[in-house]
Amino acid sequence: MAAKEPPVIDFAPFYGPNSPAKENLVKEIRQACEEFGFFQIINHTISSDLQDAILHQSQKLFDLPIEIKESYSKDIGDFNRGYERLRAQNFEKRTAGDLKEGFYIGKNLPLDDPYVVARKFGQGPNKYPEELGTEFQCVTEEYHAALTTLAAGILQILARTLNLDENTFSDFCEHPVAVLRLLHYPPQAPDASSLERGIGAHTDFGAITILLQDSTGGLQVWNNTISTWVDVHPIPGAYVVNLGNMMMRWTNDRYLSNLHRVINKSGKDRFSVPFFFSGNPDYTIRCFPSCETEQGAKYPPITVGEWMMGRYADTYGKGEGGIGELRKEPHVSAVNLKSCGGL
Ligand SMILES: O=C(O)CCC(=O)C(=O)O
Numbered sequence: 001m002a003a004k005e006p007p008v009i010d011f012a013p014f015y016g017p018n019s020p021a022k023e024n025l026v027k028e029i030r031q032a033c034e035e036f037g038f039f040q041i042i043n044h045t046i047s048s049d050l051q052d053a054i055l056h057q058s059q060k061l062f063d064l065p066i067e068i069k070e071s072y073s074k075d076i077g078d079f080n081r082g083y084e085r086l087r088a089q090n091f092e093k094r095t096a097g098d099l100k101e102g103f104y105i106g107k108n109l110p111l112d113d114p115y116v117v118a119r120k121f122g123q124g125p126n127k128y129p130e131e132l133g134t135e136f137q138c139v140t141e142e143y144h145a146a147l148t149t150l151a152a153g154i155l156q157i158l159a160r161t162l163n164l165d166e167n168t169f170s171d172f173c174e175h176p177v178a179v180l181r182l183l184h185y186p187p188q189a190p191d192a193s194s195l196e197r198g199i200g201a202h203t204d205f206g207a208i209t210i211l212l213q214d215s216t217g218g219l220q221v222w223n224n225t226i227s228t229w230v231d232v233h234p235i236p237g238a239y240v241v242n243l244g245n246m247m248m249r250w251t252n253d254r255y256l257s258n259l260h261r262v263i264n265k266s267g268k269d270r271f272s273v274p275f276f277f278s279g280n281p282d283y284t285i286r287c288f289p290s291c292e293t294e295q296g297a298k299y300p301p302i303t304v305g306e307w308m309m310g311r312y313a314d315t316y317g318k319g320e321g322g323i324g325e326l327r328k329e330p331h332v333s334a335v336n337l338k339s340c341g342g343l
């Protein structure tokens with residue numbers, strides 16, 4: 001019998017030597033990947049000070065007047081960096097758009113970086129609102145670096161869940177495309193339509209997403225076993241980890257990249273910070289031989305770059321920018337399902 005909600009998993013054994021506790025961690029994560037594609041981890045090494053600092057910077061950013069935020073719009077310039085206005089996305093296409101605003105931050109690459117010169121996948125310099133002083137840049141850079149390390153660690157464990165060498169993903173983790181998305185969800189109006197969404201149902205299209213959420217609540221994931229939405233309850237300090245579409249390609253759909261959404265009925269502002277880890281643009285994602293069936297692999301090999309560009313093009317109708325993958329799901333079949341990630 002599957003658990004109703006994604007499990008909360010103690011990540012501490014990852015940092016120690018091989019042990020029964022570490023084997024148990026691998027087992028718990030394997031089960032979560034098969035049942036939900038979602039789990040929460042506690043006892044990782046990201047400090048609560050750094051988590052508080054990123055949420056604090058995010059609040060300060062979204063508190064800025066709209067004209068200032070718009071002056072850092074992600075639509076200005078060649079790179080998918082900066083401010084995305086309220087209701088800019090509309091995953092389910094049933095309302096005026098999702099009730100959230102966001103801000104994209106990647107690794108701050110200078111214009112003469114080889115990847116930037118080759119115009120690969122929208123990577124480039126970040127936008128740092130001068131109204132927030134140097135602290136915004138310092139905190140977001142430190143957080144981005146810390147989460148890049150955590151992502152590599154989670155991928156080591158994921159490799160072990162598939163009985164693969166724990167360094168299986170190390171080439172994938174070199175010079176990765178990895179993007180932070182600061183998100184602010186205003187409270188929905190008490191008389192809002194039942195179709196109002198903070199973010200409509202979608203899947204993420206990278207490898208893994210590592211999400212920090214404040215204590216407000218509102219994130220839900222689809223439980224395939226009992227065909228219903230279940231809450232992903234906020235746990236102080238924890239990270240919600242979810243698998244993106246790339247993981248389904250690697251594992252031939254053995255692992256789920258699951259539907260999720262946010263509905264903010266709390267009456268309060270909600271802040272969250274997803275970190276989308278999509279890996280090295282030149283890396284080729286191909287089904288692991290051990291995951292092939294008699295029919296072979298469902299998905300042909302594809303490079304990270306090609307995959308990402310395709311997904312962004314689906315969403316924004318051009319080769320750079322946002323979001324997009326269709327996947328059928330019975331409960332919301334009328335919904336224009338898409339996927340979400342960072343470039
Ligand atoms: O804010 C959240 O809890 C989820 C955000 C999300 O799913 C996304 O940005 O892809």
Ligand SMILES: [Fe+2]
Pocket residue numbers: 202203204209260340
């Ligand atoms: Fe998402």
